Amino acid sequence: MNNPTFTPKKFTLFSGFRPTPRLVRAVDLAGQWAAPIMIVVVMIAAAIFAPAFFTSANLKTVSIQIAVLGVVTIGQTLVLLNRSIDMSVSAVLALGAVIVVQTESGNSIAISLVEAVGIAALIGLANGFLVAKRHVPPFVATFGMLVFVGGARLAYTKGQASGTVPNLLRSMSIESIGPIPAALLVWLVVNAIVIFVLRYTRFGRWVYAVGGNPGAARYAGVNVDWVLISAHVACSVLALLGGLLLSGYIGYVDLRLGGDYNMNSIAAAVVGGTTFTGGRGNMFGTAAGVALLIMLLNLVVVLGLSIHWQYAMQGTVLVFATALQGFRQYLLSR
Template structure:
C-alpha cells in the first residue's frame, strides 16, 4: 500500500507535466483569447478577428519553413530578406495584369531555391554555423535589393497577388486558406513520408541517423531550400496584404518566425515538435501584438513584448530540456 501511495503523486505529477508540455500553448492561447475579449472589447469584433488571421498568415507560412530548419538543429535568419526580395520581384515587372503572376512566381521561386541552396551548402559542406551562414545571406540579399532598386523600390502589386494577400471568401482570408493548404502539405510530409521521418532522426541524433544510412547533409540541405521557398511565398502573401513595396517588407520576421516556432514546442535542440504547435505559436504572437495595440500601447512597446516572449520561450525550453 505504501508503495502505491508513494508512487501515485509522482505519477500524477509527471502526468501534469506531460499535459502542460503537450498542451500548454493551446491552453495559453485560449486563456489569452478569452482575456482579450473581456478586457479589450475591440478584439472580438469580426473585422479585428479577420485582421488577426490575415496578419498571422504570412508569418505562419514563414514559420513552416523555419520549423523544418529548427527540426534539423539550425535556424534561418535570411527568411525576412527572402520575403523582401520576393516582394521587390513582385513589383519589378512592367505588366501588372494577372498573367504577370506567372513570371513573378517563377523568378521568386528560383531566387528562393538559389538562396536556400547556398545556405544549405555553407552549413552542410563548408560547416559554417547556421547563424553566420544565414546572416551573411541576409546581408547579401539586402545589398542586391538596394542595388537593383537604387535604394527606393517602386511598382504596382498585381491584382491577383493583392487578392491573395488581402481578400476574403465568406469572411475567411484567402491567405489563411493558402496557409492551411501549405500546412497540410508540410505536416503530411513530416508525419507520413520517409523524408519527414529522416528530418526527425537527423534532428534527434545526427550521428545515429548517419549510422543507419541517412544522408544527413542531404536532409539538412533540403530543409534550408524548403525554408527559403516558403519564405518567398510568405513575402508574396505579405506584399499582397500591404499593397505596396519597399526594401524592408518582412522586416523582423526572421526573429518572429523563430520565436513562434520555439513557442510552439519545436525544440532548439532538434528532432522534436510539430507543424500544428508552430502555427499556434505564430497565431499567439500575432494575437499578442494585436492586443498591445488595442490596449493603447505604442507600437514601440511591441519590442518590449517581443523581448519578454523570447525570454519566456527560452526559459520554458530550458526547463523542458532539464526535465528530460
C-alpha cells in the same frame, strides 16, 4: 608522509535535486500545451479589456497576419527540426516581393513568380550548402546571407522599391472565400501538405531522425546533408510565399518589409514546442505559437498601447519559451 590530494566537491544550486519522471512529464506537457492555453487566456483578457478585438474587421486582419507569419514559420520549423536556424527569412521575404512587384510591369506574373521562386530556392540552397557541406554555424551562415541578400535588394532597387502589386497577389491576400480570408486558406493548405510529409513520408521520418541524432541517422543510411539542404530550400521558398502574401496585403513594398519576421518566426516556432536541439516539434504546435504571437501583438494595438510594447511582447514570448525548453533539458540531464 604525503598529504592526500584535496579535490573540492562540485556544488550547484540544485545539486541534491533529482527530478521524478512525473515532473519531467509535466514540464513536457507544459511545453506542448503552453501556446494553446495562453491563447485561451489572451482571448479571455481581450473579451474583458478589449472587446474591439472581436470585431469582424480586426479578426480578418488577425487572420491575414497569422497566415503570413504562419507560412514563414512553417519553413523555420523545418529548419529547427534539423538542428539549424535561418536568420535570412526576412531578407528573402522582402526580396521576393520586390522582384515580383518590380518586374511585373515588363513580364507576365507567371514569369515573375518563377524568377522569384528560383532565386529563393538558390538562397536556400546556399544556406544549406554552407551549413551541411562547409560546416559553417547556422546562425553565422544565414546571418551572412541576410546581409548579402539585403545588400543585393538595395542594389537591385537602387534604394527605392517601386511598382504595382499584381492583382493576383492582392486578391490572394485580402479577398475572402466565404467567411475565410484567402490568405488563411493558403496557410492551411501549406500546413496540411507539410503535416502529411512529416507524418506519412520517408522524408518526414528523416527530418526527425536527423534532428534527433544526425550521427545515428547517417549510420542508418540517411543522407543527412541532403535532408538539411532540402529543409533550408523549403524554408526560403516559404519565406518568399510569405512575402508575396504580405506585399499583397499591404499593397506595396518598401525597405522595411518583413523586418521582424526573423525573430517572430523563431519565437512562434519555439513557443509552439519546437526545440533548438532538433528532432522535436510539430506543425500543430507551430500553428498555436503563431496564433498566440499575432494575437498578443494585435492586442497591444487594440488596447492603444505604444507600438514599442510589441517588441517587449516578442522578447517575453521568446524568453519564456526558451526558458521552458532549457528547464526541460536540465531535468532530462539530471
